[in-house]
Amino acid sequence: IYILGIESSCDETAASVVKNGRDVLSNIISSQISIHRKYGGVVPEIASRKHIEHIMPVIDAALEDAKVTLNRIDGVAVTYGPGLVGALLVGLSAAKALAWATGKPLLGVNHLEGHVFANFINDKNLEPPFLALVVSGGHTALLKVTGYNSFEMLGQTRDDAAGEAFDKIARVMGLPYPGGPEIEKLALEGNPKAIDFPRAMLDDPFQFSFSGMKSSVINYLHNEEQARRPVNRADVAASFQEAVTDVLVQKSVLAVKATGLKEIVLAGGVSANKTLQNKLAAAAKKAGARLVHPTKILCTDNAVMIACRGYYMYQAGVISPWDLNAVPALKLGYKS
Numbered sequence: 556i557y558i559l560g561i562e563s564s565c566d567e568t569a570a571s572v573v574k575n576g577r578d579v580l581s582n583i584i585s586s587q588i589s590i591h592r593k594y595g596g597v598v599p600e601i602a603s604r605k606h607i608e609h610i611m612p613v614i615d616a617a618l619e620d621a622k623v624t625l626n627r628i629d630g631v632a633v634t635y636g637p638g639l640v641g642a643l644l645v646g647l648s649a650a651k652a653l654a655w656a657t658g659k660p661l662l663g664v665n666h667l668e669g670h671v672f673a674n675f676i677n678d679k680n681l682e683p684p685f686l687a688l689v690v691s692g693g694h695t696a697l698l699k700v701t702g703y704n705s706f707e708m709l710g711q712t713r714d715d716a717a718g719e720a721f722d723k724i725a726r727v728m729g730l731p732y733p734g735g736p737e738i739e740k741l742a743l744e745g746n747p748k749a750i751d752f753p754r755a756m757l758d759d760p761f762q763f764s765f766s767g768m769k770s771s772v773i774n775y776l777h778n779e780e781q782a783r784r785p786v787n788r789a790d791v792a793a794s795f796q797e798a799v800t801d802v803l804v805q806k807s808v809l810a811v812k813a814t815g816l817k818e819i820v821l822a823g824g825v826s827a828n829k830t831l832q833n834k835l836a837a838a839a840k841k842a843g844a845r846l847v848h849p850t851k852i853l854c855t856d857n858a859v860m861i862a863c864r865g866y867y868m869y870q871a872g873v874i875s876p877w878d879l880n881a882v883p884a885l886k887l888g889y890k891s
């Protein structure tokens with residue numbers, strides 16, 4: 556079974572062909588990062604326009620790289636939410652047109668479920684049930700993946716997402732967008748114990764809050780500047796990264812213990828963070844579980860994960876209607 560995956564929810568135009576849900580035949584990503592960098596973040600209207608320019612060349616390249624024709628494809632999987640509405644509509648319209656014209660099923664994919672499914676590419680033996688820590692630019696959640704098509708929300712963030720905190724702090728520090736990789740790089744030369752930023756643990760063990768931590772870092776930078784004290788930026792980056800990952804790891808371990816699940820997977824852009832990977836792998840091991848994470852290119856937005864998710868929908872006969880619309884605030888799982 557060959558699935559064509561299409562992704563355009565934010566600032567990456569991506570297409571991919573995946574065979575039998577786990578073999579990557581092609582992975583094309585056209586990133587707009589350099590365009591949005593001068594504005595310090597994604598400008599929705601510019602993103603939509605760039606998607607329109609790139610979508611067909613990217614899809615053609617994905618088919619060409621995979622050495623398959625459109626007629627050989629068994630289904631077209633596409634992100635229909637969450638994301639920027641104008642951006643989503645470009646990929647969704649292209650997917651509908653291709654699926655309709657070739658008589659293949661349309662598979663509307665939840666982008667966040669896609670992030671989770673990136674792990675099936677990296678670990679060919681991974682099977683539900685397992686726990687997922689979704690840490691992306693717009694989301695932070697702990698999820699029980701009970702089957703290939705069933706997801707149970709354990710808890711999520713009340714305010715900022717982990718990636719959003721990285722991006723906002725980076726912006727205040729004058730680092731380019733996206734901030735996560737920049738903070739990680741800067742943190743390599745810093746002392747993670749230098750500054751004790753607050754770690755909000757909350758009463759609900761599976762809920763997160765990062766806005767207090769974010770404000771505390773920004774206030775620290777502000778106060779030091781006002782007092783004309785030299786700031787060790789690497790120490791700030793390392794200490795913030797330490798605080799965020801402490802919370803993510805502690806809550807994940809609580810979830811491992813509460814659910815008894817033996818595997819935890821990382822999903823979303825922040826999964827690329829080595830400190831998070833290393834700390835979570837060690838803590839999971841101590842709790843009797845194993846950590847799986849995607850390779851770096853599959854942590855951030857891509858269409859491989861969308862094709863992979865689409866394959867399991869195809870197998871289960873979960874086909875989308877032709878009037879499927881973009882859902883900018885599409886939710887993940889359900890509240891248990």
Ligand code: ATP
Pocket residue numbers: 564565637638666667670690691692693694717718719721722733734735736739823824825826827828829854855856
């Ligand atoms: P969502 O998936 O929630 O819709 P998104 O698609 O914009 O949001 P992703 O592409 O999954 O987000 O991830 C991008 C985020 O990951 C950004 O916030 C970025 O700063 C962060 N990120 C990427 N690499 C790293 C890293 N090495 N360390 C920390 N954060 C990182």
Ligand code: MG
Pocket residue numbers: 565566567855856
């Ligand atoms: Mg992006």
Ligand code: FE
Pocket residue numbers: 666670691692823824855856
């Ligand atoms: Fe994403």
